[in-house]
Amino acid sequence: MEQDIYLFHQGNLRYSYQLFGAHVDVQNGEAGIRFAVWAPNAVQVSVVGLFNDWDGREHPMKKLNDQGVWCVFIPGLETGMMYKYEILTTHGHLRLKSDPYAFSSEQRPNTASIIHPLHDYTWNDEEWMKQRTERNIYESPVSIYELHLGSWKNIESEVFYTYREYADMVIPYVKELGYTHIELLPLTEHPFDRSWGYQATGYYSVTSRYGTPDDFRYFVDQCHQAGIGVLLDWVPGHFCKDEHGLRRFDGEALYEYENPSKAEKSQWGTLTFDFARNEVQSFLISNAIYWLKEYHLDGIRVDAVASMLYLDFGKNDGEWELNEHGGRENIEAVTFVKKMNEAIFEEVPNILMMAEESTSWPLVSAPTYSGGLGFNYKWNMGWMNDMLTYMELDPIHRKYHHHLLTFSLMYAFSENFVLPISHDEVVHGKKSLLNKMPGDYWQKFANLRAFLAYMYAHPGKKLLFMGGEFGQFDEWKDMEELDWKLLDYDSHASIFNYIKQLHQLYKDMPALWELDHKEEGFFWIDPNNNEQSIVSFARNSRATNDQLIVVCNFTPEVYHNYSIGVPEQGFYEEVFTSDAEHFGGSGQTNGLRLKTVPVPWQGQDQQITMTIPPLGVSFLKRTVTKEVEHEE
Structure with a gap:
């Protein structure tokens, strides 16, 4: 444990979730649960729950070092029990906090952490995992179905199926369409449904909205057995301010920057992680490895990378400060991103690390040893913006904007690109993909078919948000399920069949993917x-x-x-x-x-x-x- 604690404080503990959190243990012949938490500014920390009537006097934790690691073993506790940390701050306030390393959480609006064993699931995806190590992903077909579980199908608004039930429904559907991967919007525990998971409180807890951690493992396992990879959206740039979460965890700025100009992301109402802090580095790098290792995920899409790289992202003049070199780059965030990617590829090779990076930052998908950020894929936001702008034009005007169609080939091989038509493009008044298309009813569908064919012919891997595959007319309604009734209409059923056949063509023709990243x-x-x-x-x-x-x-x-x-x-x-x-x-x-x-x-x-x-x-x-x- 001493070596792990040392590495944690150095920013180099890649499996910090094995040290921190609630773990089944046996000490002095007694079975129980070992708890550990990092709270360097706390005067006292206790574990509280129903087992002690939420009384912090019953199970105080012992401070193991001056850098704030607290630990206690409580015999007799079992998995499934709820708990929190009661923290006495230097200001004399008592705070009840969820465990940053909790592996399971209560269903919102409740906020307690739940004791859950780390390894209690028997996997059956050995063949997939073996094939993954042998596959050259760069020279393979990759088509990704981006999916928000709660609005793909639901029982009613805010009442959802379980991960196991979704597995039974989603997997045959995605397999029939011919996608190679599913990408799930963030499943880290979050308090507000309409944040879609992008504002998290429980970074190690798969959201309880749809079931237990082992239910989600079943979902991934079944995908793999069906030959479908699973990717997860992940948000290491910022976290939400809810009181039970990471914000001022021990009474002081801990996971976030102390400096408000660096901490505040006012456009989202969130806080930026302190990327310079070693313990935060251990927390985040371990978290990515946790999802990849413990849930057998095939890759991660890192959200809002530009918000990490630039100090002035989303800020007005006077709201941010230059770095020590007089620039606007967040130097410690850049260093962290490189360190993170190096660690991930050393621990879990042959996976996808995809950056949603919306600027012209160079070499995003290049290795760190050649000056890159170390991702192996980047979302091509330039192509997406140009093509959607072009397709929304009346065809009679397209000849005046021809460059929007062709410009992407000027830089198509500067990165390993994914061509994304994601949830962000079909929400908040932007209209659905079909409804972006001009013309009469027939022309809308013809434009959509042409756009999708050009997308699949263009160099780069592919991503399409759910609903686009059958021509959803309305934009994404995040609190309602997709308009499945449209499949009863010939035009929409034809688009569904078109996507199936387009995927078959894509997979059958190596010319459409084998040299995606080469001129x-x-x-x-x-x-x-x-x-x-x-x-x-x-x-x-x-x-x-x-x-x-x-x-x-x-x-x-x-x-x-x-x-x-x-x-x-x-x-x-x-x-x-x-x-x-x-x-x-x-x-x-x-x-x-x-x-x-x-x-x-x-x-x-x-x-x-x-x-x-x-x-x-x-x-x-x-x-x-x-x-x-x-x-x-």
């Missing part, structure tokens, strides 16, 4: 036809015969006998089109094989003539035949 995986054929809002490009895999030609038309005009340059002689077959009638399209397809003509065009040695569908995307693949081989 040789993409080249433009014609990015400049702004007058007709048509772009064409190629996606490559390592195998030369896997190349795909992608042609996108973002106007409702049909073009017959349209010439496209192609690099190889042969016949080209349309392997997928967003305009197929069974998807709700107009059926302007290329049913016959398209033979090349040896006339250079658009920088290519050959050309083909094809039909370009309205508001449509066509995927073409070269078919080598005996006739062509003979000609060659």
Whole structure:
């Protein structure tokens, strides 16, 4: 224990949750629970609960060192019991606090911690975990279904199913659609439903809204057995101010900065973690490792990274102070992020660490040894903003904003990108993805199909928020379940089927993912036809015969006998089109094989003539035949 305490104070205890919190133990032949907490400014700390009538005089803790680690063993206590810490501050106030390291918590609005064993679940996902260590995620298909459990389906508003019940409903649905991963909005315990988990109090407690920690382990286990990875949103940048939580935990600023200009995130009403404090580093790094190790998660999406990196994030002039070098970067936060990522990849390799970083900070997804922040993926917020702005334009105006369609390829290989259409884009008056699309009823669906096809053809892994897969008309209603009744209507059922088929194409075609992060995986054929809002490009895999030609038309005009340059002689077959009638399209397809003509065009040695569908995307693949081989 002494060595662990030393490492904790040095900021290097990567498994601090094994030291702190409530643990089943046996001392002097008696079974009970060992409690440990960090509260350096406390005059006295006690464990209280129903077992002692919440009387702090019954079970005072012993202070083990001058740096504020308190510990006590209480015989006879069992798992499932509720407890809190009663803390006497230097100001003479008694505070009742939830355990920062509690593994389980009471269901809101109650706030007590619950004793829960750390290891009491038998996993059955050995095959998945073995395959994960062997998989090259960078050269694999990754399509993520972003999910908020409570509003995916619920019994009624604020009354939810359990993790086990969600497993039975969500997993077959996601598997049918063809997603490779589920990403869950934060499940750390939080007091307010409408914070969606982004303002937490219990960083080691999976929220009790949907059941117990082992219920959630079952959810992950079942996902893995079905071949689906599980990612979790995680919020190390800030925490909420509720009295039972981390705020002024022992009567003084402890987990948060003492300096209000650094501590306060006024736009969210939250407090920033003190990234310079070693014990806070141990707390947060251990927390990420905890979720990855103890819940077998396949990755973490780190929320609001920019809010950690910049001192002036969300602040007005006069509300923040320059760093010691006269800049606006939070130097200790940058150092912490690098340290965190190094620790995580050493302890849990072959996982995803995805940064939601909304600025142009360089090398976010590069290793720390080459000057990067150490994540292995970054959300491409630039692509998302440009494309949604473009798609919301009336097609007649798109030719004046053609750069929004093509600019992302100027930097597409500067990071390992995920293309995200997340919950943030379909809430708070921003409209649903379908309702962002201009035009009449048919055109809205055609625009959506075209957008999704372009997204899946564009370099980068994919993420789509729930409801987008069947064309939810209303924006996300976080207190109600999705509008499942829409699947009874042909247009919405067709979008659902379209996503299924698009995923099948995506998985079947290595050109769409194998070289996602390398320049040789993409080249433009014609990015400049702004007058007709048509772009064409190629996606490559390592195998030369896997190349795909992608042609996108973002106007409702049909073009017959349209010439496209192609690099190889042969016949080209349309392997997928967003305009197929069974998807709700107009059926302007290329049913016959398209033979090349040896006339250079658009920088290519050959050309083909094809039909370009309205508001449509066509995927073409070269078919080598005996006739062509003979000609060659």
